[in-house]
Amino acid sequence: MLERVRASAVDRIVVVIGAHELEPTEPAVRCPDWELGPGASLRCGLRSLGSDVVAAVVVLADGPDLAPASIDRVVAAWREQRVPALAASYGGVRGHPVVLARELWPLVPDDGARSLGAVLVPCDDLGSPGDVDVADDLPAWLRPPPDER
Numbered sequence: 001m002l003e004r005v006r007a008s009a010v011d012r013i014v015v016v017i018g019a020h021e022l023e024p025t026e027p028a029v030r031c032p033d034w035e036l037g038p039g040a041s042l043r044c045g046l047r048s049l050g051s052d053v054v055a056a057v058v059v060l061a062d063g064p065d066l067a068p069a070s071i072d073r074v075v076a077a078w079r080e081q082r083v084p085a086l087a088a089s090y091g092g093v094r095g096h097p098v099v100l101a102r103e104l105w106p107l108v109p110d111d112g113a114r115s116l117g118a119v120l121v122p123c124d125d126l127g128s129p130g131d132v133d134v135a136d137d138l139p140a141w142l143r144p145p146p147d148e149r
Contacts, residue, residue: 001061002026008071010057016045037110046105056105058098058113063129070123071097077121085118090128094120 002025005013015024018034018041031044046056055078057071070088078086078099087098094114104116 001059001064001066004064004066004068005057005059005071007068008057009075010071012053014045014048016041038112039108039110042108042113043105046100046108053102055099055101058100059096059129063096065127066096066129067123067126070126070129073123073126074099074121077119081119083119085113085116086121087118088123088129089120090124092120094118095123096129 002013002015013026015022015026015028016031017024017028018031022028027048029044029048031041033040033044042058045058049056057075059066059071074086074088074097078101082101084101084104085098087094088096098113098118100108100113100116104113107116109115
């Protein structure tokens with residue numbers, strides 16, 4: 001995921017660490033309240049950003065096929081429209097990445113920012129980022145060879 005975000009025009013990355021120990025190659029924020037839900041982790045990450053940051057791009061770690069161009073497309077749409085929230089959509093379904101303007105940050109509930117609503121930015125042509133919840137969800141390109149399992 002970090003490689004995909006680095007390939008976009010995003011100029012600063014913050015990794016939020018919660019349930020699992022990680023050794024990220026980017027600046028990281030530990031979220032002690034991660035058990036409250038994804039919104040708690042999101043709020044931890046947002047609080048770590050400087051007062052000069054007017055909006056944040058949010059991506060999840062479980063979408064390994066995220067196209068860097070989808071990040072750039074959503075950011076460009078936010079710069080043009082300046083609405084509080086924009087989200088990529090795939091087949092008309094809201095997905096990631098999401099751009100949240102600073103005015104929404106204090107409103108993020110524990111269950112995440114989905115309830116805040118967002119203008120959808122179609123990214124169907126870029127392919128869905130995927131959703132890996134268990135090892136069997138991994139795309140073939142990320143799976144170890146059968147003899148290494």
